[in-house]
Amino acid sequence: MTGRFPIEEITPAVACGRYPAKAVVGELVPVSARAYREGHRALGCNVVWTGPDGVSRPFTRMRPDWDDRWYANIVPDAVGAWTYAVEAFDDPYLTWRDAVTKKTAAGQDVAELGNDLAEGAALMDAASALVPPDAQGDVKAAAAALRDPELPLHLRLRPALDLAELLWEHPVRRLVTRSDDHPIWTDRPRALFSAWYEFFPRSEGIAPPSEGKPAEHGTFASAASRLPGVAAMGFDVLYLPPIHPIGRINRKGRNNSLTASADDVGSPWAIGAAEGGHDAIHPDLGTIEDFRRFVASANEVGLEVAMDLALQAAPDHPWVTEHPEWFTTLADGSIAYAENPPKKYQDIYPLDFDRDPEGIRAEILRVVTHWVGQGIRIFRVDNPHTKPFDFWQWLIREVKRLDPDVLFLAEAFTRPAVMHGLGKIGFTQSYTYFSWRNSADELREYCAELLAAADYMRPNFWPNTPDILPEPLQHGVPSIFKIRTVLASLLSPSWGIYAGFELLEHEALPGGEEYRDSEKFELRPRDWTAAESQGRSLAPFIARLNAVRRRNPALHWLRNLRFHHSDNPQLLCWSKRDPQTGNTVLVACSLDPYHAQWANLSLDLPALGLDWSDRFTVYDELSGARYEWGQHNVVGLDPHQPAHVFTVRHPGTPPTTAPSAPAPAPAPAPETTR
Template identity: 75%
Template sequence: MTGRIPIEDVTPSVAGGRYPAKAVVGELVPVSARAYREGHAAMGCQVVLRGPDGVDRPAVRMRPGPDFDDRWHSAVQPDAVGGWSFTVQAFDDPYLSWRDAVVKKVDAGQGAEDLANDLAEGAELLETAAVDVPAESRNRVREAVVALRDGKRDLPERVWPALGLAELLWEHPVRALLSSAEPLTLWVDRPRALFSAWYEFFPRSEGAVLAGDGQPARSGTFRTALDRLPGVAAMGFDVLYLPPIHPIGRVNRKGRNNTLVAGADDVGSPWAIGAAEGGHDAIHPDLGTAEDFRRFVAAAREVGLEVAMDLALQAAPDHPWVGEHPEWFTTRADGSIAYAENPPKKYQDIYPVNFDDDPAGIRAEVLRVVLHWVGEGVQVFRVDNPHTKPFDFWHWLIGEVKRHDPDVIFLAEAFTRPALMHGLGKIGFTQSYTYFTWRISPAELRDYCRELVDAADYMRPNFWPNTPDILPEHLQHGGPPMFKIRAVLASLLSPSWGIYAGYELFEHVPRPGAEEYLDNEKFELRPRDWAAAQADGRSLAPFIARLNEIRRANPALHWLRNLRFHEIDNPALLCWSKRDPVTGNTVLVVCSVDPAQVQWGNTVLDLPALGFDWHERFTVHDELTGARYDWGQHNAVRLDPYLQPAHVFTVHRHGTDPDSDAGPYSDAGPDADRADRADPPAGSEGMRWTS
């Protein structure tokens, strides 16, 4: 810190300023600091934001908090991708001190003679202030100077013009004794880094043909997978994540359901990367050529999908790295190379990389591989098990890649200890998988989401109800209502969410004794008849599409920091809201977590969090059913797991709902929304549950 006024505890600060805090273009980033000074003179604080171009943006004035704890608050809004910095400054505010003193003296009945020095000093002060105010306001300041010096006017006429400059000189203050805290850094990503909807499918399953009648199985290709792109786009997803697309090892290849011995038609796990055809920079020949991949990426982009690739730093025993760089792996006492283990689980088809024997060589190769795929049009990477690799390696790699292309996004797939997950966010990972998959009750969800909001400066969550590895128990047994419930929770609590293919078909049969799918697609081809499922009502796709449509249409759902929970008297219900600080767009959700029983509840809403005073009433428009209700602080809700397990409301002042043609009031009475009378949402009819 430099200067006379102490400035402490500046936020956002990640690991004491060691790493940059995170934001996206257009995000309002809260900035706060504790600052104080001696005596009773007024002071002010401001934050100065410097862009990637090295140019300072206009200073933003900070306001003191409500708790008299000398903490000052404001927000900055970066407008470009790249590395930013910000500095909190404190200063003596002579105008505020002068104004406070003059008001007190006038209120005490002192006259012009008593205030002679104050009037003269005020005139000199305003002459200084006139230099820095906008040109269109300078005449106001000069007129106030003339009034202060005009002894022919009554005292009120002399001082009121100067006192009336409070708002102008708040925004453009006279600053003395300027003090500065140490600058802190901020990395700003493109908006998709925070707000995104992911869909995962295996290209080899799309258009695949299973073995039968003596014929071998045939893998799907990038060309056949093109047919699935419109269906994914129609559900409103914007990121299409592909498991590894590289050659798959033949040595120790796993069979179906992770069995040790593979059959002739077993295709192996895509995460067992590398074979004679190549390694991490190659494409599995069954999927097609490099040109086929480029066409696939371009076709996806045409329908609004950005392709994300898997980055798994491990090798099959027959990966070219193993023969060319044995020092990149761990050699056991018997001379064999160590395969991956997570006792008691064994992964004989995968060799972990050892980063200690040739770190420079490994770094150079991985950077080359990543930049190769960036050159092929890929800007999103889902990183497999990053918590098992050195953190300093990731910090270096992400920094190098972003220097080459600052728009690249890295999603950390790390279901591990909280400190490690948070640490990956701090060192640069753009997004993170989370424990959402195992947070079931409203109480658990509230606590966990509050933890994530507290970490919003460095960790961006991505909520997944399922993955190829994870079929949680509540999806195994909860029926179609639970699939809808988890989709609502994932998509509307977090700005980023995703599902693995088959979720919309209610796939739920587990491998015995495991929290994963039977006939796991990781080890076999799994073609699905999407059209037939849609035609006979066995698809959740329309409901998912509506959720993503609501997300896109409401800016409030694009952010994380604005999540607020509201009280509701039923422990099976969760109530939350999000309000966009710029547009005022507000979304209010009430969701049941019970897939079997109708649940009633009574809300106690935090109305200021919704943009209202405590006594006000307003209109809520259910974006799932089209129904409208008149609400206040206390409201009754009824949620049916099959007809409507959730309300997704947009909130409007009476008469301002742009879609309303029936007026602001429902016919259900002032304090009950009568959700049981609403039409069921799309995707509810004819849902079947088969084991």
């Protein structure tokens, strides 16, 4: 910054501006700065911002706070690289208005205010060239009144004093000082708001094994039969584990055993065989044409397909023979397989990015752009924290240069600094520690951490994954599955589940958090129709929550999460409010899957857009019940109904007739911002 006034502590700024902050199209992005000046003359501040097209948008005026901090919201309207800067300026109108207001209040007359009247008239002359054409007459009339000696003093001043709102939006600016530009990368809305569902195509649409015969391997065609069911639950992203050929050398058997039988299908993450590598399709799933048809079928029901990007190789991957320099060779001449003690992955060779980094980068960029060419715009990245950060920064930048709509989800259950670092360098979303946050204190503390990182790290809450079956779910109690669904889907704008969660699958290997008979190593056909017809599925409950999410824009954002006081630690209360529409959602969720819980809630009514004394109506989107509430309320929840999901109707809002059982919203077509 160079200029007349200090401008400091500008946000959002990631690592002092080293990396772009993140936003999505339509998001309110809070900008703040500390700016001040000498003496008592008025200072003004505004945000100036430039879109990916290089065109500067009209500046946004900033509001001051008591501690010389200034605040404003900007709303990006296009995908791509934005920049913003903060400007501070001398505001002569505010200085003049403050002075004449105080002088007239002190009883000063026309003779004493002669210079002020002349100064005000000159200011009106300058302002008339800055305001919109339809307001120029009012400004010129104010100038004329200030110069008219025939008018009483209060009538000479009143027209100019009444222009405060107009001249706030269109100020006379002098001594303008501008900060450095700060970058913001803006993604399409799905980068922040999404509902993910993961299934293994090889397990879908097939009959279970019978009479000692193994189940037949699923195909893209058979898996397409499951797409309407996923869409009916309200999900919009379908994530597929790797769909590439699976290695035969050191193939794992069931439950990760070292010995595989002839019928064992192996782990999809052991990528590569004689049939090809990362750019190939597993032949048992079908062909590339079959894959394209599958993607098109998913799109037709409103699902966008996400692919797994796992940068590793099975021992028989073509890379191993064609580029042995890409792997680590041990002292005995063998290639090092992956290990995460005590776990060993004998069927996987990790890449060594320090050996021929240019060659590895070129090949991976080729692979990613190949799948982008097949219609894939979302990649879930396996273990990104085990690869160099500068590689990811380069790859994401290069891919977004070719197609800015591509999104990357980081599967990085690692140290907090590393997870946050991946967000800073460009990953669109991140898996989180949500799976291990269970108590009210843990959830509030962790969400506060995520809110503090909202400028660069977007969470995606998963109650389960193929690798993680948290201990609370292992008891198979339906209410804990409901509770974790409510928490994941309504605390975070993005959430997801792995197939089988809705069927309460909960059997784990002893002493850990891994599924017994894990689908990572075997086919797991499920009879979805029978489960739903017999009432053994949470699909209707999940569909209802996803419909609530879609209907309520307050749930589309992260920064608006606010917690409210509950005197019972077994009951968590939070709200989200969309300032652009006024839509407000208030949630009370029990954390106890076994017993009824009661709590006294003390609500932060301003966080709900209400005054402290207001009475208001809440409508429960799950039960259809209505209640009249105020600041203090009593809530009771039990394992059958472990949560209230309220929409808040503000005083004076006309009553609406809400359905007692809202149907899931139809799945939208895959979004595009181009």
